[in-house]
Amino acid sequence: MQRRVFLKSGALALVTMGLSPSFLQRTVMGMSLPRAARGKTLICLFQRGAADALNVVVPFGEKAYYSARPQLAVAAPTRTAGALAAIDLDGFFGLHPSLAPFKPLYDRGLLVPVHAVGSPSASRSHFDAQDYMETATPDNKGTRDGWLNRLLAVEGTCEANCTPSSPFRAVSMTQQTPRILDGASPVVAMNSLEEFSIRGGGGDAAARLEALYRTGKADLVHGSASEMFDAVKLLRSANPLQYRPANGAAYPRSPFGQRLQQIAQLIKSNVGLEVAFADVGGWDTHVNQGGAQGQLANRLGDFSQSVAALVLDLGDRMDDVVILTMSEFGRTVRQNGTGGTDHGHAGAMFVIGGNLAAQRTVLGRWPGLEREQLFEGRDLTLTTDFRAVFSEVTARHLGGHALDTVFPGYGARQQEWLGLLPSR
Numbered sequence: 001m002q003r004r005v006f007l008k009s010g011a012l013a014l015v016t017m018g019l020s021p022s023f024l025q026r027t028v029m030g031m032s033l034p035r036a037a038r039g040k041t042l043i044c045l046f047q048r049g050a051a052d053a054l055n056v057v058v059p060f061g062e063k064a065y066y067s068a069r070p071q072l073a074v075a076a077p078t079r080t081a082g083a084l085a086a087i088d089l090d091g092f093f094g095l096h097p098s099l100a101p102f103k104p105l106y107d108r109g110l111l112v113p114v115h116a117v118g119s120p121s122a123s124r125s126h127f128d129a130q131d132y133m134e135t136a137t138p139d140n141k142g143t144r145d146g147w148l149n150r151l152l153a154v155e156g157t158c159e160a161n162c163t164p165s166s167p168f169r170a171v172s173m174t175q176q177t178p179r180i181l182d183g184a185s186p187v188v189a190m191n192s193l194e195e196f197s198i199r200g201g202g203g204d205a206a207a208r209l210e211a212l213y214r215t216g217k218a219d220l221v222h223g224s225a226s227e228m229f230d231a232v233k234l235l236r237s238a239n240p241l242q243y244r245p246a247n248g249a250a251y252p253r254s255p256f257g258q259r260l261q262q263i264a265q266l267i268k269s270n271v272g273l274e275v276a277f278a279d280v281g282g283w284d285t286h287v288n289q290g291g292a293q294g295q296l297a298n299r300l301g302d303f304s305q306s307v308a309a310l311v312l313d314l315g316d317r318m319d320d321v322v323i324l325t326m327s328e329f330g331r332t333v334r335q336n337g338t339g340g341t342d343h344g345h346a347g348a349m350f351v352i353g354g355n356l357a358a359q360r361t362v363l364g365r366w367p368g369l370e371r372e373q374l375f376e377g378r379d380l381t382l383t384t385d386f387r388a389v390f391s392e393v394t395a396r397h398l399g400g401h402a403l404d405t406v407f408p409g410y411g412a413r414q415q416e417w418l419g420l421l422p423s424r
Helices: 021-030 063-068 097-107 126-135 147-154 205-215 226-236 255-268 295-320 386-396
Strands: 014-018 041-047 111-118 170-172 194-198 275-280 321-326 347-353
Touching: 041 295, 097 111, 097 295, 111 386, 147 170, 147 275, 255 275, 255 295, 275 295, 295 321, 295 347, 321 386, 347 386
Parallel strands: 041 275, 041 321, 170 275
Antiparallel strands: 014 194, 111 347, 321 347
16 A cells, blocks of 8 residues: 555644645656646545435425424525525425525536435444445445545546556545545545644654654554655645635635635646545534524535535636535434434435536436335435446546446446436
């Protein structure tokens, strides 16, 4: 596992690296790596905690939605409903009003919602459901690697002049390497591009890190890491330039917004970034979830503003980018007694990109919300396996071919694909 940096919870862990787009280019050249050609990039965004799909993509045309949620339901769009109503998409579905930044993307054919999608596993455990989604092997706890790491191991998106060995090929804007990127292929995980520090403090951090690499006693594993350490030293000694988003994009100052801005920096730096990952918590809304306003609304506002800023910032580079959002499962159809919703089954995803085939529609077969239509009498029924979305994006955006390896037990079930992207 060359150049792999594991970020664990021990006393010593790599937390952040300081770099800017122009410095990154100099860094790669300084490592005798040719500048990467512009290729395809997949950005995966995980909403951890189980986002409430029914208030994210609102089925306002479904009467049972309102009877199940007398306090939490988002009003149907009407001339008199105002700004707190769902934003009409197709006469049946609407976006939560806090997702207003997504509506222009939908209208331009850059964003497609997928409803009633998720894991065929019946688990309502956050830990298990996230693990199944990140390994893409529902109900199989024995899978050792994540599906994005398997993708990196068997397929590359680089063109003729690209550099598959770039240490920045896969980057997770997280403190620890997430399960979805765990595996043998090299991955970098970091909190921020603005600083470089070592937990545990004291002395010359860079010198201590280098010594630990050489003795193999650090929380950094599998010893052929000298090339990555060269990159780390260069990043450590840099004075990062101030990044200016393009096209008037304004990222929220939240941690999630800033991580998406830094993903844009990496993409624009042409350092061979193929896969980027970020996550955001706070979606486990058992208590005081709110409807058009409140806890969930605030979370959705930050989420949509951050993603919309990323799309605007990347501009025409979105032709080569797909953003895929996901959450481990949805939530119960009926509200609970504490003003929230409990762990459910099927959920919703967004697929965002400049080269989508499906435009101005909500994909996925709608199962209905009457009691006899619900999963186990309580949850939105699954009609699209999340692996249908993952595998289609893998094949049609990244050009992946070894789908049986990337998605063991599922493979290339093209009959289940939704037509998100044009054939390559």
